[in-house]
Amino acid sequence: MEDLRQTATGYGLPATARKEAIRTFDLATHTVRELNQFLHKELVASGVTKVMVSNPDGAHSIACGVNAPVDIEINGHAGYYVAGMNKHAHVVVNGNAGPGAAENMMSGLVRVRGFASTSAGASARGGCLIIEGDASLRCGISLKGADIVVGGSVGSFSAFMAQAGRMVICGDAGDALGDSLYEAVIYVRGEVKSLGADARYEEMTAADFGTVKQLLDLAGFDYSPQEFRRIASARQLYHWNADAQQEY
Amino acid sequence: MSINELNASRAADAGQHPLSREESATLDRRAIDYVQRAAATGLYEIRGLGAKRAVPNFDDLVFLGASLSRYPLEGYREKCSTRTLLGTRFASKPVTLEIPITIAGMSFGALSANVKEALGRAATEMGTSTTTGDGGMTAEERDSSKTLVYQCLPSRYGFDPDDVRRADAIEIVIGQGAKPGGGGMLLGQKVNPRVAAMRTLPQGVDQRSASRHPDWTGPDDLAIKIRELREITDWEKPIYVKVGATRVFNDVKLAVHAGADVVVVDGMQGGTAATQTCFIEHVGIPTLAALRQAVDALEDLNVRGQVQLVISGGIRTGADVAKALAMGADAVSIGQGVLVALGCNSETYLQGDEHLSALADYHRLGTAPGFCHHCHTGKCPVGVTTQDPLLEQRLQPLVGARRVRNYLKTLNMELTTIARACGKQDVHHLEREDLVALTVESAAMARLPLAGTTWIPGHNEK
Numbered sequence: 278m279e280d281l282r283q284t285a286t287g288y289g290l291p292a293t294a295r296k297e298a299i300r301t302f303d304l305a306t307h308t309v310r311e312l313n314q315f316l317h318k319e320l321v322a323s324g325v326t327k328v329m330v331s332n333p334d335g336a337h338s339i340a341c342g343v344n345a346p347v348d349i350e351i352n353g354h355a356g357y358y359v360a361g362m363n364k365h366a367h368v369v370v371n372g373n374a375g376p377g378a379a380e381n382m383m384s385g386l387v388r389v390r391g392f393a394s395t396s397a398g399a400s401a402r403g404g405c406l407i408i409e410g411d412a413s414l415r416c417g418i419s420l421k422g423a424d425i426v427v428g429g430s431v432g433s434f435s436a437f438m439a440q441a442g443r444m445v446i447c448g449d450a451g452d453a454l455g456d457s458l459y460e461a462v463i464y465v466r467g468e469v470k471s472l473g474a475d476a477r478y479e480e481m482t483a484a485d486f487g488t489v490k491q492l493l494d495l496a497g498f499d500y501s502p503q504e505f506r507r508i509a510s511a512r513q514l515y516h517w518n519a520d521a522q523q524e525y
Numbered sequence: 526m527s528i529n530e531l532n533a534s535r536a537a538d539a540g541q542h543p544l545s546r547e548e549s550a551t552l553d554r555r556a557i558d559y560v561q562r563a564a565a566t567g568l569y570e571i572r573g574l575g576a577k578r579a580v581p582n583f584d585d586l587v588f589l590g591a592s593l594s595r596y597p598l599e600g601y602r603e604k605c606s607t608r609t610l611l612g613t614r615f616a617s618k619p620v621t622l623e624i625p626i627t628i629a630g631m632s633f634g635a636l637s638a639n640v641k642e643a644l645g646r647a648a649t650e651m652g653t654s655t656t657t658g659d660g661g662m663t664a665e666e667r668d669s670s671k672t673l674v675y676q677c678l679p680s681r682y683g684f685d686p687d688d689v690r691r692a693d694a695i696e697i698v699i700g701q702g703a704k705p706g707g708g709g710m711l712l713g714q715k716v717n718p719r720v721a722a723m724r725t726l727p728q729g730v731d732q733r734s735a736s737r738h739p740d741w742t743g744p745d746d747l748a749i750k751i752r753e754l755r756e757i758t759d760w761e762k763p764i765y766v767k768v769g770a771t772r773v774f775n776d777v778k779l780a781v782h783a784g785a786d787v788v789v790v791d792g793m794q795g796g797t798a799a800t801q802t803c804f805i806e807h808v809g810i811p812t813l814a815a816l817r818q819a820v821d822a823l824e825d826l827n828v829r830g831q832v833q834l835v836i837s838g839g840i841r842t843g844a845d846v847a848k849a850l851a852m853g854a855d856a857v858s859i860g861q862g863v864l865v866a867l868g869c870n871s872e873t874y875l876q877g878d879e880h881l882s883a884l885a886d887y888h889r890l891g892t893a894p895g896f897c898h899h900c901h902t903g904k905c906p907v908g909v910t911t912q913d914p915l916l917e918q919r920l921q922p923l924v925g926a927r928r929v930r931n932y933l934k935t936l937n938m939e940l941t942t943i944a945r946a947c948g949k950q951d952v953h954h955l956e957r958e959d960l961v962a963l964t965v966e967s968a969a970m971a972r973l974p975l976a977g978t979t980w981i982p983g984h985n986e987k
Binding site for chain 2: 309310313314317318337338341342344356357358361362364376377380381383395396399400402415418419421422437438440441459460515516517
């Protein structure tokens, strides 16, 4: 079980370390389809290492399914599923993100400078999602190995059924945090309205402080790891047990 | 004899008197067993297979073969096409199948890797598709399957964009006929190291999958989710939406509005490897009723032929397939029938050329061939629904593939035989007019005339 709690995530090297070649997509004149077609089919051969997206205007599925080490900068607000299922890419949203940002991410890094709507990082298996503002309901739901750092607060049911990976919340958390947790670990700096079923507070160890520091440094947040509390699964729901007051 | 003497005599004969053995209709032996099991365990019963109760089904319909008013095709000579296209609405690479009979989604975890490989091999040989399940795609099934449908389930266990790209179609699973509204289950004894690693779970947990997708809620969101999958697959692959049969008319319409290429409707007779019995028997509607509602929905939206319909849930025979197509399905999907073809509920299993008895293993599970529903235990006596390294050897991929191929071949022969007898050169030309119902219930559900009459209950009454 500890293996799942220590899941290493591959953020990859920033693409900007290589020779820079920039391509710009203005979504006022190009479609999301054209952008994604380029990212999926033409990027590698083109030699482009950075893609700038302007006028996203809340469009959905921007830069989803990318499978290459590239820097993508979205200047404005993104709709649903920005950087969904990302592999390798480093994506920055200079604005807010709609539901399902970086859902099912496999690797790479996604940074949302503003707020993120519901289900940010849902089911993400690797890489790191950084949300500088608040995240809404169900942030990190079904998390499967990725890391999530939220600079602000998270809504209710965050980390619901989270299986592996780490979640750092610098602000507060809503109701039922970590409900039905498996082996993911949550670190919270602020207040928690309530814990979900089978989630419990645990002592912070030296390893935990190290983990929080590493993730805060990556995100660029200047908090002390000493301010965070650890939440993990009590593992009482792993097996059916008539005496455990299980309701499902 | 006085009344007192009569009563005394009855009391003395109590052991033989019929009334002394009168079973309660309310608390019959089944209900007594249920109450006592609940009292002993404090947990609901979980089991495999599908609904055991009798519900109106395709056996309640018959074909009106050709005679003077219709002209039949020669059964052994004339061409009767079975080719089936799925995903023609938006996908640039629709799925082409040689037969309209597909293999339903069943997980690696519920089934062994050998079984998944066998299903892939059989499907490939027959020119049809097989489907992944909750837990991700195995290399065995991808390598052995020419056409593989990749499920996107609420749990997202093992969900991988590389597999999305490797798949031939994507099936978003909203629900399953055996448990509409419920999530998957895989009991701890089947969560071995490989299964656990694929699902990112601790080994041996009683896995209870989510029942809601993590990143969308409701049909408006589903439309956006479908667009995301289309973007990731560059609009090449068909997107199926699978629903468990409940409010089918509305659900099919919503799936179509959301942008599905193919809608899969799974009736209450659909199978499961592990589900609460109360779900299996008491939630959802029969496949027959679901099919008619689904076809009505497509006709109401005028998208029949544009959006394909796949029906599943208790389909066993070629006649079932023919009836489903005649009622308006474009294809069927089979799970339990395929498992039975592999040897589920057989007395023996094949090792080399030798049939070995599995009776002792059934006995250890407290059951016998013909009654077994113990898929959830992982102790399948014939090696089909197991992760046990010894038991899974009882089903070798090549043996299983041959049996499933034979089964599918038989179904297809029966299908074309019936279609020819109805005068059709293409099985997709079978139509509702070719069918009548044998019971009032099936006539009402399928909205077909009762045999020998023009009466469709609740439809053409004044």
